[in-house]
Amino acid sequence: MSIKKVITVSPRGFCAGVARSVDVVKDCLEVFGAPIYVKHAIVHNKTVVSDLERLGAITVEDVADIPEDAIAVFSAHGSPPEHYEQARARNVRVIDATCPLVTKVHIEIVRYIKDGYKVIYIGHTGHVEGIGVLAEAQAIGEDVPLVDNIDDVSKIDYDPDEKIVILTQTTLSVDETQKIIGAILEKYPQAQQPAASDICYATTNRQGAIKALAKKVDVIFVVGSVTSSNSKRLVEVAQQEDVSAYLIDDVSEIRATSYESVQSVGISAGASAPEYRVQEIVKYFEDLGATSEMYDPIDENMHFIEPQELTRAKEDL
Numbered sequence: 559m560s561i562k563k564v565i566t567v568s569p570r571g572f573c574a575g576v577a578r579s580v581d582v583v584k585d586c587l588e589v590f591g592a593p594i595y596v597k598h599a600i601v602h603n604k605t606v607v608s609d610l611e612r613l614g615a616i617t618v619e620d621v622a623d624i625p626e627d628a629i630a631v632f633s634a635h636g637s638p639p640e641h642y643e644q645a646r647a648r649n650v651r652v653i654d655a656t657c658p659l660v661t662k663v664h665i666e667i668v669r670y671i672k673d674g675y676k677v678i679y680i681g682h683t684g685h686v687e688g689i690g691v692l693a694e695a696q697a698i699g700e701d702v703p704l705v706d707n708i709d710d711v712s713k714i715d716y717d718p719d720e721k722i723v724i725l726t727q728t729t730l731s732v733d734e735t736q737k738i739i740g741a742i743l744e745k746y747p748q749a750q751q752p753a754a755s756d757i758c759y760a761t762t763n764r765q766g767a768i769k770a771l772a773k774k775v776d777v778i779f780v781v782g783s784v785t786s787s788n789s790k791r792l793v794e795v796a797q798q799e800d801v802s803a804y805l806i807d808d809v810s811e812i813r814a815t816s817y818e819s820v821q822s823v824g825i826s827a828g829a830s831a832p833e834y835r836v837q838e839i840v841k842y843f844e845d846l847g848a849t850s851e852m853y854d855p856i857d858e859n860m861h862f863i864e865p866q867e868l869t870r871a872k873e874d875l
């Protein structure tokens with residue numbers, strides 16, 4: 559192996575929303591005891607999910623799979639309103655770990671519809687975050703079109719003079735989303751976006767950092783699971799900068815491969831990937847004789863407070 563240098567870029571890995579949701583499950587296990595039911599993978603990372611399951615969390619997909627009177631954490635990606643109603647009907651105590659930045663989009667879509675806007679939502683078909691946001695609109699009688707790619711823009715059939723607003727999933731590619739927004743604005747020049755983009759700070763920062771990293775290395779490994787939208791976007795962003803990039807869950811996926819002509823390796827991690835998986839990879843290359851260094855082209859300092867219902871539960875102890 560010819561690799562001489564390994565560079566870990568920051569920001570990488572856990573964002574504030576993921577850190578909060580993982581802490582919520584751990585705190586619930588401590589406050590209420592196991593088992594704690596988690597509706598949907600708490601975050602889209604198989605290491606994080608299996609680590610929490612070892613501590614006593616049980617991941618389920620449907621509210622119907624949560625026993626009556628149980629404690630349940632709803633995942634960081636947000637949930638449709640009917641899931642809260644189903645939980646209430648089963649007397650399930652819900653601790654909501656939805657990321658506050660996802661909640662913001664839930665609130666926005668309802669507010670814009672009530673203010674008479676037609677909403678266009680840019681997101682990935684079938685992604686659980688978009689399902690939750692669009693369900694908010696359906697709950698008040700509005701079918702909002704989902705735009706997954708530029709071709710979908712031609713399928714939107716709003717009248718040309720409607721009041722229109724564009725909302726987005728939080729974990730999209732910043733550059734790809736701008737292209738889609740450009741196509742929407744060609745069709746509906748009056749369409750507005752909220753003052754701040756819904757693509758979250760963590761997605762934007764990790765994509766900016768990996769772009770800068772791509773200029774310094776021959777190959778990039780992004781730690782993350784295939785179910786993680788933001789991790790997959792990081793790989794794509796790196797590849798668009800003309801560097802080879804691979805999504806891996808852990809170091810075993812590097813060991814299985816040979817990179818004979820590579821001299822420098824970059825490492826990033828999706829917002830749901832744990833840091834210890836990154837450090838295992840760094841150690842792997844160090845053990846092979848590579849030097850390691852850090853590169854932090856973008857500052858990041860964000861923290862979200864815990865859900866109020868968890869604070870109340872702690873106070874009631």
Ligand code: SF4
Nearest residue numbers: 573575576657728758
């Ligand atoms: S990626 Fe962004 S929106 Fe998603 S959990 Fe993290 S901070 Fe929240």
